[in-house]
Amino acid sequence: MESVYLDHNATTALDSQVLEAMLPWMHTQSGNPTSRHSYGRASRDAVEHARTQVADACGAYPSQVVFTASGTEANNFAVKGLALAKAHTLGGIELNSGLQILSSAIEHPCVSRPALAMQSLGFMPRAIAVNQHGLVDLVKLQEQLVKSTALVSAMLANNETGVIQDLAKIAELARAHGAFVHTDAVQALGKISLNFADLNVHAMTISSHKIHGPQGAAALILDKRIDIQPLLHGGGQEKGLRSGTENVAAIIGFGLACELAVKRLKDFASHTATLRDQFEQGLKVLDVTIFGSQANRLPNTSFFAIHSIEGETLVMALDRKGYAVASGSACSSDSTEPSHVLLAMGVDADTARGAVRVSFGPHNTTEQVAEFLKVLKTEIARLRQLTAIAA
Ligand SMILES: Cc1ncc(COP(=O)(O)O)c(C=O)c1O
Secondary structure (H helix, E strand, O other): OOOEEOEOOOOOOOOHHHHHHHHHHHOOOOOOOOOOOHHHHHHHHHHHHHHHHHHHHOOOOHHHEEEEOOHHHHHHHHHHHHHHHHHHHOOOOHHHOOOEEEEEOOOOHHHHHHHHHHHHHOOEEEEEOEOOOOOEOHHHHHHHOOOOEEEEEOOOEOOOOOEEOOHHHHHHHHHHOOOEEEEEOOOOOOOOOOOHHHHOOOEEEEEHHHOOOOOOOEEEEEOOOOOOOOOOOOOOOHHHOOOOOOOHHHHHHHHHHHHHHHHHHHHHHHHHHHHHHHHHHHHOOOOEEEOOOOOOEOOOEEEEEEOOOOHHHHHHHHHHOOEEOEOOOOOOOOOOOOOHHHHHOOOOHHHHHOEEEEEOOOOOOHHHHHHHHHHHHHHHHHHHHHHHHHO
């Protein structure tokens, strides 16, 4: 039995056109982009073409694109690099002990953990509260900004709830207090229109494998006027900002995936929104809470909890019936702790433990959703009966 994949926020299958474009670069085209010979030059040209495709997909200039190996790396680079750069412009870390790094309470761990790690250098990481809809509390942010702040990092769209932040407003507040602004747009790319210039941030993270590109390529879109130090030192690739031989095939795949994502954006949004609405309509007859449904959300994402059933248990049961869904953030860890995103939204721990995420993709169909709803109802009834027997 082939499983129905309903976990597109975790990762996506490689697009066949993208695979075609990558294949020669993994096999016959073997040049290192740094080499001066024809092989090297061909690889360099291909990487630069991909840089233009990536830039075009998110309203940036090619010169602002720094390729990395993952969204995780780009987020680490942004958080550590921007915080240090700000301290540097203010006269150095020694003079600026206690500078804040503010990140929203719902960030992916690859933002919140590097922020915490900066404590050892004298920075003060602080979480920005969100309200019950999963939106950054702008009043609280403004209050927190009274203290000297090196960086504000807030994700554009949340991987669990799909809730979309008013980033331009967050950036305006942060800039007014002299802080750098970073956004993790990994979940936004390919799902909503994305424009680096309009968001008015200093740096923005995107990742290839969420848009049917390969794993192993991502980018930090960066305001290059900032004097930022790299995480990786070495041969000086990416204008000295990210040393290491470029993953040429993956970067080429990322470039094409970006171009295709923009072309398909409208269709993706309307198709997945139709499926999501059909799904949530069907959920209504069950005893469920849908998280973030009052806010502007990604079109493809539904995050909900079935009362009195563990999310983990339901995910396993659905997997056995041929449906791949997530019980929270599959890309963070295999921890069974309740979602930090839901706790930050004020959801109680018991309800949060029941959370299940469904994230639709372009190849899902209304028939699959209808069938999935039937299976979901049966599994919920079966699990409830088991719980009742055990009680
Ligand atoms: C919002 C968000 N940021 C960052 C990441 C990490 O990106 P990558 O898997 O490319 O390291 C993910 C998921 O994996 C994500 O959902």
